[in-house]
Amino acid sequence: MLMLSENSKTLTSFIKAPVPIYMQIYLFNVTNPDAIRFHGAKPILKEVGPYTYREVREKFDLVWGHDDGSVSYQQNFTFFFDEEMSNGLKETDYITTINAVMVVASQVFGNETNPILRTVWSQLEKEMDLFESHVVRELLFEGYPLPEFDFDFSEVLPQLNFTEGWSGTIYEILEAMGVPDIPEFLQDNKMCLMYGVSYWLKCVRVP
Known part of the structure; x- marks a missing residue:
């Protein structure tokens, strides 16, 4: 059993893996939207x-x-696209995929009879559309912008000023x-598949 300590020979390899690590992602393209x-x-x-x-992967702030x-430590993950190992595929390829936000919203608001929720x-x-078409790097990492909204309830509640906020x-x-x-990622008003995944900065405890 290898012991890990501040002075151990294995510390360098623990902080940064000496062997290459690859992540392969498969996407499903909707061909008939x-x-x-x-x-x-x-x-x-x-x-x-x-x-x-x-x-x-590189660990830092070791305690x-x-x-x-x-x-305990924090860990940074950095990803570099490898076109050769992607069989010629590119991060600029366009993929059409289901808009998960719209699907969830349809379940919440789509069949509502409440006039306020129907307005929403x-x-x-x-x-928003049921489908989103974006290049791969936006879908996975960079994110694509979400729309801004201006809900107007004046027709359903004319007696109330209900638009503030x-x-x-x-x-x-x-x-x-x-x-x-x-979720903090919504502050950027963007959405991508890797948001919400605790990849970017995580604190791990190793017994």
């Missing part, structure tokens, strides 16, 4: 991949727990409504 939208067709999906990334023999759904339908980004609206624990 218009047929689904206008004719109710079944989705036809094409698997595309692998999009291969060389992953560099040694001498009493219990543990070490009507605005969502104007600003219901205009702006999703984060701003949720914040104005007093919703707790709003």
Whole structure:
């Protein structure tokens, strides 16, 4: 059993792996979005991949727990796209995928009879689509912008000034409504597959 300590020979390898690490991602491209939208067709999906990334993991801010023999640290993950190992695929390839935000919203608001919630759904339908088409690097890492909203309830509640706090980004609206624990990535008003995954900066405890 190898012992890890501040002076051990294995510390350098523990901080930064000496062997290459690769992450391969496969995406599903929706090839018939218009047929689904206008004719109710079944989705036809094409698997595309692998999009291969060389992953560099480096630990920092190590804190040694001498009493219990543990070490805690933060870890940074950096990804480098490898086109050769991606069989010629590029990060600039366009992928059409389902808009998960719209799907969830349709379940919450789509069948509502409440006039306020129906107004919310009507605005969502104007600003967002069931499908999103973006280049791979936006879908995975960079993120693509989410729309801003301006909900107008004057027609359903003409006697009330009910529009305050219901205009702006999703984060701003949720914040104005007093919703707790709003995901931090929404502050950028962007969405991507890797947001919300605790890849970027994590604190790990090793017994």
